[in-house]
Amino acid sequence: GEDVEQSLFLSVREGDSSVINCTYTDSSSTYLYWYKQEPGAGLQLLTYIFSNMDMKQDQRLTVLLNKKDKHLSLRIADTQTGDSAIYFCAESTMSASKIIFGSGTRLSIRP
Amino acid sequence: DVKVTQSSRYLVKRTGEKVFLECVQDMDHENMFWYRQDPGLGLRLIYFSYDVKMKEKGDIPEGYSVSREKKERFSLILESASTNQTSMYLCASSLKALAGVLFFGPGTRLTVL
Numbered sequence: 001g002e003d004v005e006q007s008l009f010l011s012v013r014e015g016d017s018s019v020i021n022c023t024y025t026d027s028s029s030t031y032l033y034w035y036k037q038e039p040g041a042g043l044q045l046l047t048y049i050f051s052n053m054d055m056k057q058d059q060r061l062t063v064l065l066n067k068k069d070k071h072l073s074l075r076i077a078d079t080q081t082g083d084s085a086i087y088f089c090a091e092s093t094m095s096a097s098k099i100i101f102g103s104g105t106r107l108s109i110r111p
Numbered sequence: 112d113v114k115v116t117q118s119s120r121y122l123v124k125r126t127g128e129k130v131f132l133e134c135v136q137d138m139d140h141e142n143m144f145w146y147r148q149d150p151g152l153g154l155r156l157i158y159f160s161y162d163v164k165m166k167e168k169g170d171i172p173e174g175y176s177v178s179r180e181k182k183e184r185f186s187l188i189l190e191s192a193s194t195n196q197t198s199m200y201l202c203a204s205s206l207k208a209l210a211g212v213l214f215f216g217p218g219t220r221l222t223v224l
Contacts, residue, residue, distance in 0.1 A: 008151065031211050042115070042201055042215030043154075088153065092211035098144070098169070099211040103153035 004102035006089050011108045018076040020105045022089030025070065029091040032065060033099065034074045037086045046074070046087075081109050114138075115216040117202050123222045130189040132219050134202030140214070141207040143185035145169075145177065148199040148218070160185055161207065192223045 003025045012018045024032070030051050035043040049056045049063050049072075056063045062075040076083055086106050092099035118133035136143065142161050146154040146169075156169030158177040166177050174196060178186045185204075189196055199220050203213040 033211055035213075040217075042203075042217050043213070044215065045212055048212065090211065098156060098159055099213070101154040103151060 004089055004091055004100050006087075006102040006105045008103065009106050009108070011110055012079050014079060014081060014109050014111055016079055018074075018079045018083065018107055020074045020076075020087050020089075020107065022072040022074075022102055023070055024072065024089070024091045024100075026091060026093065026100070027070065028093050029070075030093050031091065031099075032063075032072050033088075033090040033092075034061075034063065034072075035088040035090060035101075037088065037104070039085075043088060076107075079107075079109055083107060084109050115202055115204055115214050117200075117216040117219050119219050120217060121220050121222075123224065124189075124192050125224055126193055128189075128192050128223075130192050130221065130223075132187040132189075132200055132202075132221070134185045134187070134204075134216055135183055136185075136204040136214065137183065138204060138206075138214065139182065140204035141182075142205045142210055143179065144203045144205075144213065145175075145185065145187045146201045146203065147171070148201055154201065157187065192221075194223050197221060197223045 006022045033048040034046045037043045060077045064073045086104040088104045089102040090099045115136045144159040145157045160179040176188045202216040
């Protein structure tokens with residue numbers, strides 16, 4: 001069945017770039033998403049990318065998609081303490097009424 | 112500002128009790144979802160609904176039921192709560208046309224003693 005995998009933890013120094021990686025198995029995935037969950041809160045959509053795109057940039061966020069390798073990454077430039085959160089990768093197909101989430105990557109920022 | 116609200120942020124119940132978790136959205140979304148979140152397991156889909164009175168089982172429906180009598184409201188019911196249902200419960204909604212763009216509520220942390 002469909003699966004989305006991410007590493008569980010990432011620690012980055014404040015001011016550096018963070019790169020969170022994700023792999024997925026469903027080759028018919030149409031949309032790929034990044035969600036952010038701050039402590040004690042629900043998830044919030046950060047950005048999403050269509051499968052016919054390679055890259056999407058939005059201010060400090062850059063999403064890269066390698067469709068051949070089924071690999072998605074989220075780069076956060078100039079990482080700040082407010083970026084501390086759990087980041088979830090997710091995918092869905094055009095016809096699907098639900099999406100598949102990864103287990104989340106906890107990003108911690110060190111001074 | 113769009114909103115998904117959940118009836119409680121924290122809830123403590125005893126084993127065997129019937130538990131109701133309520134979720135309301137004000138965006139006229141067709142789809143509504145209930146997830147549970149456990150450390151290291153990510154989000155697991157319990158049930159979802161794509162229309163009033165419609166429901167579909169997710170990946171872990173055992174021990175749960177749902178009700179959607181009105182478009183804006185989706186209720187999760189634990190018929191007889193057990194300690195392994197201690198978890199964070201997240202409600203979400205989305206448009207039918209863009210099902211993966213989910214709007215989440217703040218979550219209900221349920222503890223079953």
